[in-house]
Amino acid sequence: MNTLPLFFNLQHRSVLIIGGGDVAIRKATLIKSAGANITIIAKHIDDELKALLKDNNHRLIIKEYDKADLNADFAFCIVATDDNDLNRQIYHDCKSLNLAVNVVDTPDLCDFIFPAIVDRNPITIGVSSNGNSPVLARLLRAKIESVIPNNIGKLAQVAGEFRETIKNRLPNVNSRRKFWESIFGDNLNGVGVFSHNDNINLTALEKELSRFEKSNQHQGEVYIVGTGAGNPDLLTFKALRLMQQADVVLYDALVSDEILDLCRRDSDKIFVGKKRSCHAKSQDEINQLLVDLAKQGKRVLRLKGGDPFIFGRGGEEMLSCQAAGVPYQIVSGITASLAGASGAGIPLTHRGVATSVRFLTGCYQTGENFNGLKSTYQTDETLVFYMGLHALEKVVVSLTADLPSDTPVAIVSNASLPNQKVLIGDLTNIVEKQEQAQLPAPAIIIVGKVVNLYQHH
């Protein structure tokens, strides 16, 4: 972070603006709306600015700037004259007095910067690019504006008034958090009682609270969620929503930091491991942990790479929840085969070329490697291997017994990620090609004629 975002209380504080033109008007409008008393010093003051600051809280002084105009009583100083040399001089004068200063549109001469603002009072959101690209910050602000319900400010305000009642009625912090998350979460997702509703008042909140008190709020829940093959773009909305609600997150090696960062900030994050032959916790321990945490009333998120039910052991976790009577939700994710196929541009069931696709593993639960198809290979079939890269040679040798030797093979490594790589060959040469190319894990291996549709791009 280059700068620290803060929300500055300017009520009844004085702010100095030097300059009296368009730029000064923009800044004065903003600063006035935050409740500050403004002093303008300029040789000429625009009529619009005079009209804006006509009440007694503000001072308009028509004169040349002088260092004696500065003093440390001002909360800060905005410099907006059209004379760059003068602006720079004022900047240095402010620095010598330790007065925080912003020379408008000159990042080098700013102690602080103004963000692009979403103002849904009392909700305020500031977006900054730290001077790198104000246009991008503005576009981001517009995007945020578009996804925030109009009544969010009103909801926040009434929630503020309701705080004491809630504290008395729900003494437990976790219950309070759950209550607010259900109210605000549903509102943000456009599905709550207050969505599209301007009639938000204490009585309506009271009604929601009674409903909540009657529900079983101490019951925890397990979310078994697939995150997709690695790129956060592949997350589903549902995954993201649950990630932002969970109290505890159990994640494994395929879940990237970028994805973890999208989880609720104050959630506990527990690494439960699993890279080939390096397990931080056994599957039984994980199953037990999920159940125990949910029984403590927590919302437990089990984050898994790809899809939880495709070589993901999500099934075992689901069965443990069932056995313990713990409620659970399963959220599918984009499995590595699909991300790899789309990433490489290999349509797994291309019309006229393949009529089915099999997902296989290069490494069985027993630790043994793939040792041949269990049913006859059809030439219009696509095979996709997970966990096969380290055993590529074994996989290829086993397949050669059943498949024509010129069957095309693709390896897609780090599918969906910026470092995605594709290697193309056939059963006769892919092992040698991989020995040279050394594509890293994780990778899937696609076998079948659809690989011929691959085009380097």
Ligand code: SAH
């Ligand atoms: N549940 C996961 C699979 C877990 S098994 C899913 O649905 O995708 C782990 C294997 O998944 C790896 O050995 C590799 O074969 C594959 N894999 C996971 N992420 C991948 C990625 N980004 N690119 C290619 N293969 C990947």
